Amino acid sequence: MSEQGPADLAFINGRIYTVGANAWAEAVAIRDGRFIAVGSSTDIGRCIGPDTRTVDLEGRFAMPGLYDMHTHPDLALAASYAGQFEMGVSDPTPEQLAEKLHRYAHDHPGDGWIYGTHFVWFTFRKQRLTPAREWLDRVMPDRPVAIHDRSWGCLLVNSRALELAGINAATRDPSNGYIERDSLTGEPTGILVDGAYSLIYKAMPPLPAAALERAYHDALHFQASRGVVGVKYVHVCEHRLDALKALDSRGLLTARVEAAISWQDDIFPVRRRWELMAGARHHYRSRRLNANAVKFHFDGTAEAGSSYLAEPWHSGSAWRGHLNLTREHLADLITQMDREGIRVIAHCTGDGASDVFLDAVAEARRRGGAARVRHQCAHSTLLLDRNLKRFAELEVTAEFSPVGWIPGPFSYARRDAYGEERMRRAYNFKGVLDAGGVAVMGTDWPVSQLDPWVGFEGMVTRRDAARPELEAFYGEPIPLAAAIRVMTINGAWSMGMDHEAGSIEAGKRADMVVLDRNLFDVDPAGGIRGARVDLTLVDGEPTWDATGMLERLGLSAVWKDPPPRL
Amino acid sequence: MRQQLPVTVISGFLGAGKTTLVNRLLESDGALRIAVLVNDFGAINVDQRLIASTAAEVMTLTNGCVCCSLQGGLVAQVQELARQGGFDHLVIETSGVAEPGQVVLALGYPQIRDEICVSGVATLLDAERFPQLTGAARELAEAQLLSADMAVISKTDLAAPAAVEALRARCRSLGVRCLDSSATEAVLTALFGPEALRPAAPAVLVPAGAVHLPASAVGMHAGTHSETPFEHWSFGEERPLDVQALRGVLSSLPQEVYRAKGFVYLGSVADMECLVQVVGDRVDVRRAGPWSGERGTALVFIGLRGRVDWRELEHRLRGSVSLSQ
Numbered sequence: 081m082s083e084q085g086p087a088d089l090a091f092i093n094g095r096i097y098t099v100g101a102n103a104w105a106e107a108v109a110i111r112d113g114r115f116i117a118v119g120s121s122t123d124i125g126r127c128i129g130p131d132t133r134t135v136d137l138e139g140r141f142a143m144p145g146l147y148d149m150h151t152h153p154d155l156a157l158a159a160s161y162a163g164q165f166e167m168g169v170s171d172p173t174p175e176q177l178a179e180k181l182h183r184y185a186h187d188h189p190g191d192g193w194i195y196g197t198h199f200v201w202f203t204f205r206k207q208r209l210t211p212a213r214e215w216l217d218r219v220m221p222d223r224p225v226a227i228h229d230r231s232w233g234c235l236l237v238n239s240r241a242l243e244l245a246g247i248n249a250a251t252r253d254p255s256n257g258y259i260e261r262d263s264l265t266g267e268p269t270g271i272l273v274d275g276a277y278s279l280i281y282k283a284m285p286p287l288p289a290a291a292l293e294r295a296y297h298d299a300l301h302f303q304a305s306r307g308v309v310g311v312k313y314v315h316v317c318e319h320r321l322d323a324l325k326a327l328d329s330r331g332l333l334t335a336r337v338e339a340a341i342s343w344q345d346d347i348f349p350v351r352r353r354w355e356l357m358a359g360a361r362h363h364y365r366s367r368r369l370n371a372n373a374v375k376f377h378f379d380g381t382a383e384a385g386s387s388y389l390a391e392p393w394h395s396g397s398a399w400r401g402h403l404n405l406t407r408e409h410l411a412d413l414i415t416q417m418d419r420e421g422i423r424v425i426a427h428c429t430g431d432g433a434s435d436v437f438l439d440a441v442a443e444a445r446r447r448g449g450a451a452r453v454r455h456q457c458a459h460s461t462l463l464l465d466r467n468l469k470r471f472a473e474l475e476v477t478a479e480f481s482p483v484g485w486i487p488g489p490f491s492y493a494r495r496d497a498y499g500e501e502r503m504r505r506a507y508n509f510k511g512v513l514d515a516g517g518v519a520v521m522g523t524d525w526p527v528s529q530l531d532p533w534v535g536f537e538g539m540v541t542r543r544d545a546a547r548p549e550l551e552a553f554y555g556e557p558i559p560l561a562a563a564i565r566v567m568t569i570n571g572a573w574s575m576g577m578d579h580e581a582g583s584i585e586a587g588k589r590a591d592m593v594v595l596d597r598n599l600f601d602v603d604p605a606g607g608i609r610g611a612r613v614d615l616t617l618v619d620g621e622p623t624w625d626a627t628g629m630l631e632r633l634g635l636s637a638v639w640k641d642p643p644p645r646l
Numbered sequence: 647m648r649q650q651l652p653v654t655v656i657s658g659f660l661g662a663g664k665t666t667l668v669n670r671l672l673e674s675d676g677a678l679r680i681a682v683l684v685n686d687f688g689a690i691n692v693d694q695r696l697i698a699s700t701a702a703e704v705m706t707l708t709n710g711c712v713c714c715s716l717q718g719g720l721v722a723q724v725q726e727l728a729r730q731g732g733f734d735h736l737v738i739e740t741s742g743v744a745e746p747g748q749v750v751l752a753l754g755y756p757q758i759r760d761e762i763c764v765s766g767v768a769t770l771l772d773a774e775r776f777p778q779l780t781g782a783a784r785e786l787a788e789a790q791l792l793s794a795d796m797a798v799i800s801k802t803d804l805a806a807p808a809a810v811e812a813l814r815a816r817c818r819s820l821g822v823r824c825l826d827s828s829a830t831e832a833v834l835t836a837l838f839g840p841e842a843l844r845p846a847a848p849a850v851l852v853p854a855g856a857v858h859l860p861a862s863a864v865g866m867h868a869g870t871h872s873e874t875p876f877e878h879w880s881f882g883e884e885r886p887l888d889v890q891a892l893r894g895v896l897s898s899l900p901q902e903v904y905r906a907k908g909f910v911y912l913g914s915v916a917d918m919e920c921l922v923q924v925v926g927d928r929v930d931v932r933r934a935g936p937w938s939g940e941r942g943t944a945l946v947f948i949g950l951r952g953r954v955d956w957r958e959l960e961h962r963l964r965g966s967v968s969l970s971q
Binding site for chain 1: 719720722723726747748751754755756759785788789792793820821889897898912914915920930931932933
């Protein structure tokens with residue numbers, strides 16, 4: 081055990097759930113960021129030398145760190161950190177909006193963009209005004225302004241913004257939205273709907289580097305405090321990668337980060353996409369960071385009635401939802417990405433979308449790529465029963481957001497959209513696992529919360545512990561041990577690093593969390609999400625140390641302050 | 647020009663009587679063949695404020711990215727129906743927690759906007775419960791009212807007369823025309839035009855899909871109907887009109903005028919006949935095609951009998967004659 085010398089760090093007398101071949105251990109020894117021994121306290125004693133820092137866990141529970149395989153800190157935080165325009169009032173009158181815009185312009189002098197939230201259509205109506213560029217031009221004629229509507233899903237811009245974005249009567253509508261136009265002249269009114277936002281985004285400067293950096297910084301801090309050691313930050317561009325690299329160089333990348341480059345420009349424009357794909361992405365590569373993934377929106381959502389389904393949404397109607405890429409595009413894309421060693425993460429909510437995605441992976445496998453990349457079916461809300469076994473066959477990760485399984489207004493709305501028959505086979509997490517496939521969880525923050533423990537608990541209970549009166553939601557729960565695998569080794573598998581992370585085994589990277597409770601001893605309802613993470617260890621280094629367990633031994637955690645409230 | 651399918655959006659808070667109104671429409675003996683699309687296109691229009699767990703950031707996200715675009719079930723279903731044809735008017739009954747404005751925005755999608763014409767948003771107000779709503783429900787109901795081209799006050803028999811009158815006054819103060827739902831014929835005329843009450847045409851094929859078209863809706867028998875509270879008035883003008891001035895007049899018609907329709911001769915689009923449709927506050931002016939006959943404007947207005955100063959309106963309309971003439 082100790083041929084290469086004694087351990088740097090050892091934990092003894094614990095209840096360590098390893099997710100390895102031997103489910104439980106008492107102690108671990110760590111050197112150079114890896115576990116060198118896992119076993120009984122006596123076994124580990126042999127690795128302890130005079131300089132080994134040794135922690136007596138006193139029977140506390142430990143397990144591998146958690147993996148959040150789909151989340152978006154930048155989308156959740158960066159806009160507000162960028163100091164974008166925020167109304168701050170729920171139902172602003174046009175005068176209040178105008179006044180706030182003037183104040184904002186005064187506080188942010190120059191001729192730059194004013195962009196943010198929000199106006200409210202009906203407060204205009206109350207005064208018999210129409211939210212249109214004429215109104216906004218009167219308020220702010222010289223600077224480009226773009227303000228989101230509070231709830232209808234549109235963007236109000238002034239003439240200067242239209243001019244900078246090159247939008248005029250001759251501009252074509254995007255495929256997933258439109259430019260509202262005067263019915264006689266065809267001139268844009270200043271209202272842009274849905275996908276037409278991106279026409280404006282392209283003309284705006286990117287979010288400031290500091291805002292992006294702070295967004296990832298705060299998320300990593302929070303995630304470390306919740307035991308997260310591996311993440312996929314889904315949807316990035318070069319500015320986002322720059323922000324991640326800056327944190328990496330400061331030693332603040334406290335989780336292993338796989339960043340997925342956006343394939344489409346719908347959320348933000350991705351400049352130099354193809355340079356990144358061709359190899360510029362390696363500029364960002366480190367032990368903690370890689371950008372060897374792409375993400376795209378393959379179909380729509382339940383909420384918009386645009387998930388691509390295997391059967392029509394309604395009997396008698398031909399509408400099956402929408403695919404944003406042709407089957408051929410998808411098969412070529414996956415074949416090419418396979419050769420480049422780039423993982424494809426495909427948003428698939430409908431059972432038809434995942435079906436086509438799996439077909440495309442099969443086709444790419446048939447054509448034979450150089451690498452056999454583990455692609456990822458994101459969300460996997462509805463799956464066809466016959467596809468369950470294909471996840472294992474094709475080595476495709478089935479990713480779910482279990483927070484959506486907890487009963488509540490959002491999940492009920494989704495049930496109402498898909499209908500009872502489809503909901504009975506929705507979120508078929510257990511089906512994928514039973515068929516030998518790998519399922520992982522993603523928080524999909526800000527669509528749900530960043531704390532992975534809520535969804536973790538949801539897998540086991542499918543209930544809302546805070547609202548026990550609500551019935552368990554659709555889908556079969558899985559046992560705690562299976563859920564722990566989903567949160568740990570399955571995540572590592574989907575990052576292509578299960579051979580060296582994701583479980584507590586000798587030779588693997590020393591990632592571990594120590595909790596305030598043994599998850600196997602508590603009532604899962606509320607007991608899982610309520611768990612406090614006392615220590616998070618990544619590569620043998622403490623990233624979070626709530627109780628000063630290692631601080632006492634002279635080893636400081638990366639994050640010392642309380643986590644940000646997100 | 648292709649015939650555009652008129653679409654009326656029926657909105658109103660939970661329990662306000664939307665379905666009752668739609669059923670009355672379907673049971674009426676009118677000549678209009680009406681298809682009803684019940685809102686089952688999911689939660690797109692579920693008001694965000696009723697979903698506490700949704701972060702504000704999601705709101706700005708949800709419509710910008712391709713996965714969340716409104717362009718989905720609603721647009722596709724309307725497109726399908728418009729192609730199918732076989733009826734004269736489409737009614738979309740939204741869910742009680744929907745913001746009808748969102749539905750109207752979706753109806754502007756390029757895939758359908760040339761095939762349909764939004765002919766009005768009617769919001770049902772429960773005379774008894776509307777004033778009692780609080781919090782997010784109240785805000786949403788107010789937003790629904792303010793999205794309306796016309797309000798229909800329901801359950802007036804259950805509410806105190808003073809409360810009903812207060813609600814009417816509130817609508818008037820917001821510039822929203824209102825009618826009592828008990829005055830079925832008036833409501834139908836205001837929303838769908840006099841055709842809604844005209845003797846029926848032969849039955850039509852029943853469109854499939856999520857469309858509910860009860861047999862009674864196809865109007866198998868001609869019926870007699872009592873006199874409506876409305877009167878018609880026509881306006882003609884040979885000289886071209888200024889579009890901005892005309893829009894100004896039409897968007898500020900007297901409260902007692904409920905509808906207007908016709909063709910106009912606009913100075914800025916002189917070579918084309920333009921179609922004008924006004925329902926409540928909604929004014930739609932669009933090109934109809936090259937002139938088939940003499941150039942000129944011919945508009946018909948529908949207003950409450952004996953309550954509209956048509957001469958004053960005529961004066962204002964004449965004032966919109968293009969100054970370059």
